[in-house]
Amino acid sequence: MNNRHATQTSLQQSAQEIQLDKRALVSQIIKFSTVDGPGSRLVLFLQGCNYQCKSCHNPHTIELCDSCGDCVSHCPAQALTMIIEQDKKQIIHWNRELCSHCDTCLEVCPKQSSPKTSDYTVSQILDLIRDQLHFITGITVSGGEATLQLSFITALFKAIKYDETLKHLSCMLDSNGSLSATAWEKLLPYVDGVMLDLKAWQQETHQYITGRGNHRVFQSIQLIAKYNKLYEVRLLQIPGVTDFEAEIDSLSDYLKRLPRETRIKLNAFQHHGVKGESLTWSVCTKGNIEQFAQQLTNRGVQQLVLPSFYN
Secondary structure (H helix, E strand, O other): OOHHHHHHHHHHHOHHHHOOOOEEEEEEEEEEEOOOOOOOEEEEEEOOOOOOOOOOOOHHHOOOOOOOOOOHHHOOOOOEEEEEOOOOOEEEEEOOOOOOOOOHHHHHOOOOOOOOOEEEEHHHHHHHHHHOOOOOOEEEEEOOOHHHHHHHHHHHHHHHHHOOOOOOOEEEEEEOOOOOHHHHHHHHHHOOEEEEEOOOOOHHHHHHHHOOOOHHHHHHHHHHHHOOOEEEEEEEEOOOOOOOOOOHHHHHHHHHOOOOOOEEEEEEOOOOOOOHHHHHOOOOOHHHHHHHHHHHHHOOOOOEEOOOOOO
């Protein structure tokens, strides 16, 4: 019996607990990345988000395709077709082999949603991970907002921890921090680290940028830190929009109370991929970030991580 078959047999015996048939709607899979957590990683980007960030550089991952069909006739590669399922529900079928990734479908969609998504089970993702096993040190699940598909993530991470050939891989999560404490309690035992966005300090500013408040974000940060799973807090600096520098003393005091090993990653807002009002905002330059970093350093904040490039 080969290793894969033996592992699959072992996992099948625990299928009721692990739920290998749990499904997720996936926007993109990157089989090798060095920028989505520590080491080399396979990264899943799940479709759907509960924020409406004006600064989002992947706005096509926010909404779910409702199969209205507007994009079908506009696809120059004829990679999109409307099909009728057995329950007479119509859905958009995406043929990845024909697709040229021109993104015409994203431009014509009234919701800016992508029809180029795929449905994966936990079992199928485990097979992808095994194919990359000799090239990666872990897996990261991102979004959109990944925790909207919480049961899939929990089942996937649990399956990895149960698998003798995969359990050495670190399981990382990229989140906006909107998950409830009760839900975090279910997930955190299977997560090795969380990378979390703090979009703004003040409630009003956060509401303006994302469409939602930030009380839940602060609650999430504290809970994840309590579990010693807070790998990184990320601050997106948008000149004239975010309030980090105006609240630099309060922000610094807060960041210094986090576990010393928590990375504070400073990201620089750029226009790449963004839509609407945010295209009128000033981009964040290297000088802007260095000034922000110096303000934090002067106030005792450590573990700062600055962008490696700006574009």
